[in-house]
């Protein structure tokens with residue numbers, strides 16, 4: 468699915484939070500959204516998901532204004548995992564993942580064999596098979612995060628928006644999740660704080676600062692020492708690690 472933001476602005480009275488963003492995400496592309504705390508990444512993702520009404524500009528999915536889609540139509544096309552995703556506490560892990568099937572069913576029909584197959588596949592992909600019957604409230608932060616991702620996969624959408632999906636995960640699960648994200652045929656926009664991970668797994672990076680999109684392009688175009696100094700206020704050295712992946716080293720900011 469193609470996702471487009473045209474002259475997109477959003478904010479609250481007295482504060483512009485997303486400022487005149489122009490962005491096109493091509494079908495199947497994985498775009499990494501980077502930027503300091505408070506730069507507007509989550510707000511932009513919510514606008515792209517159709518959960519915020521722009522104060523100016525438009526968000527289009529495959530050319531159609533997202534504002535003209537009802538919540539069910541949106542849920543059939545795009546899955547969004549927010550940073551602070553929460554779920555009713557009495558559910559089992561498999562029930563939480565089954566919530567991803569809601570838009571696919573009529574109101575009166577319970578889960579069928581296909582829904583169960585999709586949920587099982589999503590649980591397996593996120594390494595949650597052994598936890599399927601565990602109560603949601605007993606899960607660790609990383610297990611909850613993986614459960615929400617499994618729910619998003621069970622939605623079987625053409626697009627996926629992820630807000631810092633690796634922040635609670637151990638290293639192995641971070642790598643597995645980023646492999647999954649970069650390998651999926653879905654269109655993905657993923658907010659990340661780990662710049663090296665963003666460089667390694669995303670087709671393209673988009674850098675936000677103060678609500679504006681200040682750079683976009685390949686990792687080597689966006690992750691430059693002058694730009695990182697200007698936006699993150701750190702001295703950075705960009706090189707390659709022993710595996711050949713782009714690596715970013717930081718010095719403390721000059722005072």
Ligand SMILES: Nc1ncnc2c1ncn2[C@@H]1O[C@H](COP(=O)(O)OP(=O)(O)OP(=O)(O)O)[C@@H](O)[C@H]1O
Nearest residue numbers: 479482484502503504505506507508509510511550
């Ligand atoms: N509903 C709101 N009302 C007022 N201010 C808001 C609202 N939503 C976001 N903000 C502010 O807008 C700015 C951008 O927030 P946002 O969560 O989009 O940033 P972010 O780049 O995702 O940050 P982080 O990296 O810390 O997750 C912040 O200063 C935040 O406090």
